[in-house]
Every structure is written in C-alpha cells, then in structure tokens.
Amino acid sequence: MKWTWVLVAVLLSFGGLSLGKESLDFPEYDGKDRVHDLNAKNYKSVMKKYDVMVVYYHDHPGSSRVAQRQFEIEEMALELAAQVLDEFDDEDIGVGLIDAKHDKVVAKKLGLDESDSVFIFTDDEVIEYDGEFAADTLVEFIYDVLEDPVEIIDNSRELKGFENIEEDIKLVGYFKSHKSEHFEAYADAAEEFHPHIKFFATFSPKIAKALELKLNEVDFYEPFMDDPVVIPGKPYTEDELVDFIEDNDRPTLRKLQPHNMYEIWEDDVDGEHIIAFAEEADPDGFEFLEILKQVAEDNTDNPDLSIVWIDPDDFPLLLPHWEKTFGIDLSSPQIGVVDADDADSVWLDMDDGDDLPSVDELEDWIEDVLSDSRACQYSNSLKNQ
Amino acid sequence: MKWTWVLVAVLLSFGGLSLGKESLDFPEYDGKDRVHDLNAKNYKSVMKKYDVMVVYYHDHPGSSRVAQRQFEIEEMALELAAQVLDEFDDEDIGVGLIDAKHDKVVAKKLGLDESDSVFIFTDDEVIEYDGEFAADTLVEFIYDVLEDPVEIIDNSRELKGFENIEEDIKLVGYFKSHKSEHFEAYADAAEEFHPHIKFFATFSPKIAKALELKLNEVDFYEPFMDDPVVIPGKPYTEDELVDFIEDNDRPTLRKLQPHNMYEIWEDDVDGEHIIAFAEEADPDGFEFLEILKQVAEDNTDNPDLSIVWIDPDDFPLLLPHWEKTFGIDLSSPQIGVVDADDADSVWLDMDDGDDLPSVDELEDWIEDVLSDSRACQYSNSLKNQ
Numbered sequence: 112m113k114w115t116w117v118l119v120a121v122l123l124s125f126g127g128l129s130l131g132k133e134s135l136d137f138p139e140y141d142g143k144d145r146v147h148d149l150n151a152k153n154y155k156s157v158m159k160k161y162d163v164m165v166v167y168y169h170d171h172p173g174s175s176r177v178a179q180r181q182f183e184i185e186e187m188a189l190e191l192a193a194q195v196l197d198e199f200d201d202e203d204i205g206v207g208l209i210d211a212k213h214d215k216v217v218a219k220k221l222g223l224d225e226s227d228s229v230f231i232f233t234d235d236e237v238i239e240y241d242g243e244f245a246a247d248t249l250v251e252f253i254y255d256v257l258e259d260p261v262e263i264i265d266n267s268r269e270l271k272g273f274e275n276i277e278e279d280i281k282l283v284g285y286f287k288s289h290k291s292e293h294f295e296a297y298a299d300a301a302e303e304f305h306p307h308i309k310f311f312a313t314f315s316p317k318i319a320k321a322l323e324l325k326l327n328e329v330d331f332y333e334p335f336m337d338d339p340v341v342i343p344g345k346p347y348t349e350d351e352l353v354d355f356i357e358d359n360d361r362p363t364l365r366k367l368q369p370h371n372m373y374e375i376w377e378d379d380v381d382g383e384h385i386i387a388f389a390e391e392a393d394p395d396g397f398e399f400l401e402i403l404k405q406v407a408e409d410n411t412d413n414p415d416l417s418i419v420w421i422d423p424d425d426f427p428l429l430l431p432h433w434e435k436t437f438g439i440d441l442s443s444p445q446i447g448v449v450d451a452d453d454a455d456s457v458w459l460d461m462d463d464g465d466d467l468p469s470v471d472e473l474e475d476w477i478e479d480v481l482s483d484s485r486a487c488q489y490s491n492s493l494k495n496q
Numbered sequence: 497m498k499w500t501w502v503l504v505a506v507l508l509s510f511g512g513l514s515l516g517k518e519s520l521d522f523p524e525y526d527g528k529d530r531v532h533d534l535n536a537k538n539y540k541s542v543m544k545k546y547d548v549m550v551v552y553y554h555d556h557p558g559s560s561r562v563a564q565r566q567f568e569i570e571e572m573a574l575e576l577a578a579q580v581l582d583e584f585d586d587e588d589i590g591v592g593l594i595d596a597k598h599d600k601v602v603a604k605k606l607g608l609d610e611s612d613s614v615f616i617f618t619d620d621e622v623i624e625y626d627g628e629f630a631a632d633t634l635v636e637f638i639y640d641v642l643e644d645p646v647e648i649i650d651n652s653r654e655l656k657g658f659e660n661i662e663e664d665i666k667l668v669g670y671f672k673s674h675k676s677e678h679f680e681a682y683a684d685a686a687e688e689f690h691p692h693i694k695f696f697a698t699f700s701p702k703i704a705k706a707l708e709l710k711l712n713e714v715d716f717y718e719p720f721m722d723d724p725v726v727i728p729g730k731p732y733t734e735d736e737l738v739d740f741i742e743d744n745d746r747p748t749l750r751k752l753q754p755h756n757m758y759e760i761w762e763d764d765v766d767g768e769h770i771i772a773f774a775e776e777a778d779p780d781g782f783e784f785l786e787i788l789k790q791v792a793e794d795n796t797d798n799p800d801l802s803i804v805w806i807d808p809d810d811f812p813l814l815l816p817h818w819e820k821t822f823g824i825d826l827s828s829p830q831i832g833v834v835d836a837d838d839a840d841s842v843w844l845d846m847d848d849g850d851d852l853p854s855v856d857e858l859e860d861w862i863e864d865v866l867s868d869s870r871a872c873q874y875s876n877s878l879k880n881q
Contacts, residue, residue, distance in 0.1 A: 135757055195817075198820060199819075247812045250812045254815070266783075268782075268786060269780065269782075271783070271786065272781070272782030272783055273779055311779075373520070394647060394658055395654065397653075397660055398651075424636065427633075427636035428576075428631060428635060429520070430580075430639070431583035431584040434584075442643075
C-alpha cells in the first residue's frame with residue numbers, strides 16, 4: 112500500500128463531562144505504549160505472544176519536522192487501534208512496526224516485499240490491508256479477518272441476508288457436511304481470499320434447492336448481479352477454485368470503499384478507470400446507480416469493462432478535492448474516465464442530472480470510451496454529436 | 497451536545513510518495529489558521545463574511561496538560577473541516593469558536609443556551625449538530641445542511657430512490673407547483689427540521705397517483721415502515737405540519753448513526769433505551785433486523801416503544817467497549833434494555849444467535865420490558881420461563 116495521505120482518528124474522553132452517556136463513551140486514550148518496534152532481536156518472541164499480529168512495514172521517516180510529525184500521527188492511529196484491540200476479548204492481537212531502512216531483514220524473513228503497507232499475520236495467512244490508514248477502518252477490517260472464512264446459511268431468513276449482500280463478490284456452495292472433503296477444499300480456497308471475498312455454504316437441501324445448487328456445486332456472484340455463474344467442473348480442488356476466482360475477481364461494477372480504496376485503484380484497466388459518482392441516498396444518485404447496474408448486467412461478459420462506483424457520502428473530506436481535480440459538480444451523478452496515474456479525466460455531460468442517460472445511451476458512451484484509445488477523443492466526439 | 501470524547505481526523509499527505517494516486521489524495525493539511533475565535537468585538541463582522549457559519553460553543557478548556565491537549569485536538573478537527581469547506585465552491589463557509597467562560601455574552605446574543613455543542617448558522621436557521629465530533633461526520637452533515645430542504649420527485653426512478661430511503665423519517669407531499677401557497681407552508685416546515693428529517697414533494701399527478709396522494713396532501717413515513725400515515729386536515733399551515741411532526745418524531749425503530757448519536761441518546765423513554773445490535777451485512781444480523789422491523793410494524797401505534805438499532809459496523813472503535821460495558825458478545829445479534837444514565841443493562845438470552853426469537857416471542861419480551869418497572873425483573877422472569 113502506497114498511501115499518500117494519512118487519516119488518523121484520535122479519541123480522548125472528557126472525564127468531567129460524562130453526564131450519563133457512558134454507553135456511548137469512546138475509550139479514553141490511556142497513553143500506554145502498546146505498539147512494538149520489531150527488530151531482528153525481538154520479532155520472533157513478540158509475534159509468538161499474539162494470536163494475530165498487525166504489522167505496519169513503513170518507510171523510514173524523513174528528518175524534516177513535517178515528516179516526523181506525520182509519522183507520529185501514524186503511530187498514534189496504531190496506538191489507538193492497539194488499545195481498542197487490546198480490550199477485545201476473543202483473541203490476543205498485537206500491533207508492531209518494521210522500519211524499512213533499519214529492519215529490512217526482518218521484513219524479508221516475514222515474506223514482506225512492499226513497504227508502506229499494513230500486513231495482518233494470522234495462524235495460517237498473511238493478509239495485506241490496502242485501505243484508508245484510519246484506526247476505525249483498520250480495526251473494522253481486523254474484525255472481518257477474525258471471522259470464519261466461510262459463513263453457513265441454515266435457514267431462509269439467513270438466505271435473505273445472503274441475497275441482500277450486493278456490494279461484494281460472494282460465493283455459495285452446497286456440501287454434504289462440514290466433514291466433506293469438498294467442503295474442506297472450499298474452505299481452504301476461502302482462506303486465500305478472506306476477508307476480501309465473501310464465502311458462504313449450506314448443508315441444507317432446502318436452501319440448496321432455493322439457490323438451485325447441486326451437491327458440491329459452487330456459485331460465483333459478481334457484485335450487483337442477481338444471477339450467479341456456476342463454477343464449472345464440480346467437485347473442485349482448492350486450486351481449481353482459486354484459479355477460477357483469480358480469473359474473475361475484477362467485477363463489471365464495483366464499489367470503492369475505505370477499506371479497499373487503494374487495492375481497487377491499483378487494479379486499473381489499461382491505465383484508466385471508469386469512475387461513476389452516485390449518492391445512493393439521493394433520488395438522482397439512486398436512479399443513476401440503477402442505470403449503472405443495468406449496464407453492468409448487460410455487459411457482465413465484457414472483460415475490459417470495470418466501472419468503479421464511488422458514493423460521495425463515504426468520502427466527505429475528499430469531495431471538494433474531487434470537484435476541483437475533476438472539474439465536476441458532485442451534487443449530481445457523474446461518470447467519466449480518469450487516468451489512474453495523473454488524474455486527467457473526461458466526463459459525460461449530463462446537464463446537472465436533470466437528464467440522466469438511458470441504459471442504451473450509457474452503453475454507447477462506454478463503448479466509445481473503450482474503443483477509443485485516448486480519453487480526449489471521447490470528449491470531442493461527444494461534444495460533436 | 498455534551499460529548500464526553502472526541503474523534504479527530506487529521507489528514508496529512510506524503511508529497512514524495514504519491515505514485516500516481518493523486519485522485520485519491522486527501523487534501524494536505526496546510527497549517528493555515530482558518531478557525532476564528534469569536535468575541536464581542538469581532539463576531540458580527542466575522543459572521544457577516546460567510547454564507548454559513550459553523551460555531552463550536554465550547555466549555556473553557558481546563559488548565560491541565562490533558563485538557564489543553566484535548567482542546568488542541570478539537571481545534572485541529574475544526575481546522576481540517578474548515579480547510580475542506582474552504583475548498584468547497586458553492587458557499588462561503590466559516591468556522592468559529594466561542595469560549596463559554598470568556599464570551600458567554602456573545603453566545604447569548606446568538607441565542608445559544610447549551611455549551612459544548614456545534615451550531616450551524618444559515619440564512620434562516622440555526623441548526624444544532626448532535627453527532628460525533630469528527631471532521632468527516634461534521635463535514636458530511638454540513639453538506640446535508642446546504643442541500644434544499646425539500647427534494648422534488650419528478651419521475652418513477654426518483655420515486656424508487658425515495659422508496660429506498662428507510663433509515664430516516666421522511667415526508668412527501670403533492671402540490672400544484674412551486675408557487676402553491678401550500679407548498680410554501682410545507683417548505684417552511686421543512687426548514688424547521690432540515691436536515692434531520694427528509695422532505696420530498698412532487699408536482700406530477702402520475703407520481704402522486706403512485707403514492708396515492710391527493711392534492712395538497714402530505715404523507716409521513718416512520719423509518720422502516722412501508723406504509724405512511726396521512727397527515728390529517730389538508731391543506732395544512734406551517735404550524736400544523738410542525739406540530740404533527742413534533743408529535744411523531746420518536747419512531748418505533750430508529751438507527752443510531754454517527755451524525756445523530758447523541759441526539760438519539762438524549763431522547764430516552766423513561767430513562768431507558770431498548771437497544772438492538774444487529775450487523776446488517778451478516779446473515780444473522782440481517783435476519784434479526786427483519787424480525788425487529790416486523791415488531792416495529794406491528795407496534796407502530798405504541799407511543800412507549802422506541803427501539804434503537806445499532807449496527808456495530810458503524811462504530812468499530814466502540815465495539816470492545818460495548819462488549820465489556822454490557823457483558824455481551826457482539827458477534828451475534830443482541831437486544832437489551834439499557835439505563836440511559838448509568839449504562840446498567842439486561843439482555844435477552846439468545847443463545848449465540850443460533851436461536852433467534854420469533855416476532856411473537858420478541859413482542860412478548862418487549863411487553864414484559866415495558867410493563868415491568870425495573871429492568872432486573874425482566875431478566876429474572878425470562879430466566880424462570
């Protein structure tokens with residue numbers, strides 16, 4: 112993760128002012144140092160102490176006052192995360208730092224190549240965190256890491272809960288029982304992608320029937336798609352499942368979220384992103400999102416199409432920055448092509464959202480975008496229509 | 497707002513590490529002082545400079561090092577908010593501080609009674625912000641303040657967007673046109689509650705028909721309720737609308753959100769809250785939430801029932817604190833009664849979520865809760881069943 116900014120949440124409590132709101136009191140930062148500086152001498156013994164270890168493999172801070180201050184703020188975010196995780200009863204969770212200048216050797220021994228990233232070491236896996244560097248988003252991600260990689264669907268209401276998940280890639284398989292070797296292969300595959308991709312399973316013939324799943328079969332759902340793809344060739348080995356998922360993990364429509372924002376940004380298509388801004392809580396934004404979903408459904412087989420949906424509500428502090436950088440008004444929906452490197456962009460003229468494009472118009476526009484090689488050409492061709 | 501803790505988001509950018517992610521760069525904090533110290537001499541001239549003024553009427557910081565540091569962190573959050581809002585093109589938005597010890601007179605002149613609160617001054621209204629003291633949540637709230645108090649529904653897709661809003665109180669009215677005096681009364685009422693309550697209107701007979709609205713009629717929707725209440729006595733004056741809304745602004749089921757958390761907590765029922773924890777993204781949590789919605793729908797006419805739904809995903813840093821304070825496991829759904837003052841609580845035994853109560857069982861439990869006067873009695877009676 113090469114973040115270029117830092118978001119730090121610092122929590123302090125006003126002891127004297129509680130006025131009976133203890134239930135909503137955030138934990139008071141107690142000033143205790145919990146974050147370990149890992150080095151060649153101590154890293155083994157420190158990491159042995161915890162069930163889960165969160166390691167920030169950071170570039171050596173520069174000597175300027177600003178750089179020092181920035182690093183202090185990062186450390187404070189991690190101290191806060193460590194304090195909150197310390198209160199968490201289920202597992203012992205530690206937090207550590209590795210300095211890329213002084214302790215590259217340690218990082219190498221742990222198998223870490225890329226500095227400026229957070230890695231989470233569990234029993235079996237090393238999971239990279241590629242989201243916002245904020246205590247709350249990081250802590251939330253760690254809770255997800257701690258959950259079982261496969262969630263079991265037992266009844267029809269849980270099935271409804273499964274169906275309600277539309278913003279993430281999800282899979283569901285039908286197996287005889289926990290002990291089935293095919294379920295074990297599925298669970299092993301789940302560990303490879305956990306918690307980025309959601310894995311579900313059922314052992315109930317009734318639920319399987321509702322999902323139209325045969326025994327040992329697994330369905331793969333892209334985000335925002337009602338209809339799944341049946342993974343061919345059941346029963347599958349772990350490797351077959353992993354290969355299929357890796358071949359299909361760039362959805363036609365995907366949502367930028369704080370916990371995955373840099374991961375998605377790095378996965379551009381030919382150096383470009385199609386970005387759609389739509390505020391789901393706003394009728395115009397909702398309308399535009401419905402159009403986007405229809406476009407995605409119509410074009411799910413196009414491997415070159417991946418639209419990144421951003422809900423401005425998720426990133427209030429970035430909104431004015433985006434409006435300036437892209438020269439757009441985010442009070443109404445927008446869609447454009449953004450160069451992933453220099454943020455150059457062109458945007459579809461939608462006349463202040465009064466006149467949203469139809470599904471067909473948007474598909475035509477996207478076809479132009481994908482067939483032209485240079486972004487500025489789309490802009491001109493649209494203007495000349 | 498009497499917050500007992502502070503959440504501060506500090507953003508800094510690493511100029512040297514940008515690596516082509518400019519589009520996702522948060523604004524670099526530039527160190528410029530934008531937050532005004534308001535006093536008797538300057539407050540009029542400062543406030544005249546801005547279209548919208550955000551004023552933090554704060555208690556005088558104590559002299560201890562901790563208190564000083566805490567106030568610094570609050571100031572930093574406001575500086576960051578001010579910087580982001582400064583970039584915002586649509587309106588001139590200023591941020592100021594009033595010290596409750598030195599400048600009580602100024603606060604009084606501005607009509608502010610309660611210190612330790614943020615107030616937003618627009619042309620017509622003074623709006624209190626009673627949410628999390630975090631730059632991002634505050635900035636998001638101010639964007640909402642800047643939007644029109646009444647949103648117009650023009651077509652069927654926007655209608656679908658309206659129908660999709662379920663977490664907030666919403667109203668929709670059908671009027672002849674923008675110029676209708678009845679629409680004006682409605683818009684005036686909307687300003688009184690904006691942005692806490694969402695007001696919609698349509699001028700389209702087709703949309704009105706779909707909503708089963710007669711001319712000049714207004715429907716009131718509780719959160720999570722499909723069916724509205726028709727406000728009686730159309731056409732209404734502004735006062736009639738305001739009175740009706742004030743009589744109905746404690747919903748049967750409401751969601752605790754960062755921007756309204758203290759407002760909701762202050763609005764207890766007889767010193768107690770019924771709190772339900774349910775993670776919507778989890779099948780168990782989704783299932784429990786469906787049960788809660790059904791209970792709310794069955795009991796919408798019971799003025800003594802108001803269930804506060806908390807999605808733990810919205811408050812990751814509070815999760816271990818809640819688990820400890822309440823002695824519960826938040827990896828599965830929970831419902832309990834919490835004393836709003838001292839956080840004493842009793843919780844329904846749900847056996848790790850494997851065995852969620854039916855709608856009827858939950859209604860019986862809630863009935864017990866409401867009819868008994870002391871919380872510990874419910875707990876005992878449940879155990880003896």
